[in-house]
Amino acid sequence: MKFYLDEDLSPRIAEMLRKLGADGKSAHEVRMNGVSDGEQLDFAAAEGRCLVTYNRNDFIMLTRIYLDTNRPHCGVVIVPHTLRGNEFRRIAQALSHFASLNPEGLPPYTIAFLQGKPK
Numbered sequence: 001m002k003f004y005l006d007e008d009l010s011p012r013i014a015e016m017l018r019k020l021g022a023d024g025k026s027a028h029e030v031r032m033n034g035v036s037d038g039e040q041l042d043f044a045a046a047e048g049r050c051l052v053t054y055n056r057n058d059f060i061m062l063t064r065i066y067l068d069t070n071r072p073h074c075g076v077v078i079v080p081h082t083l084r085g086n087e088f089r090r091i092a093q094a095l096s097h098f099a100s101l102n103p104e105g106l107p108p109y110t111i112a113f114l115q116g117k118p119k
Contacts, residue, residue, distance in 0.1 A: 001022070001098075001102050003050055003099070004026075004043065005025070005026045005027060005051075005052045006032075006037075006053045016089060017095055022095060030043070037062055044074060048074055050074050052079060054079050059076045059111070074106065075110040075111070076112070080114065091114075098112070
């Protein structure tokens with residue numbers, strides 16, 4: 001599974017993901033800061049990556065639009081606010097665990113909610 005973290009998540013999380021053996025790329029690393037949510041989703045889809053975000057409402061709405069218009073989509077993982085933005089390691093570990101459960105990625109147009117890594 002390949003992840004693309006939108007700009008509301010720290011690029012440190014992508015770095016930690018890679019150290020854990022998962023494929024993660026950050027919007028910050030590829031200079032996609034300040035672009036629209038649709039452009040973020042398009043970039044993720046073009047690279048075959050599942051988009052990871054805190055921005056639940058906008059990406060749920062966009063997913064519906066992408067489904068209705070048959071635009072490419074590789075899934076969205078919503079990070080709940082119970083995983084705070086400064087908990088880089090915890091988020092990276094939860095994403096790494098999520099990837100181990102979904103090695104082939106998510107089906108198109110799927111929205112999943114990240115949970116903390118089980119103990």
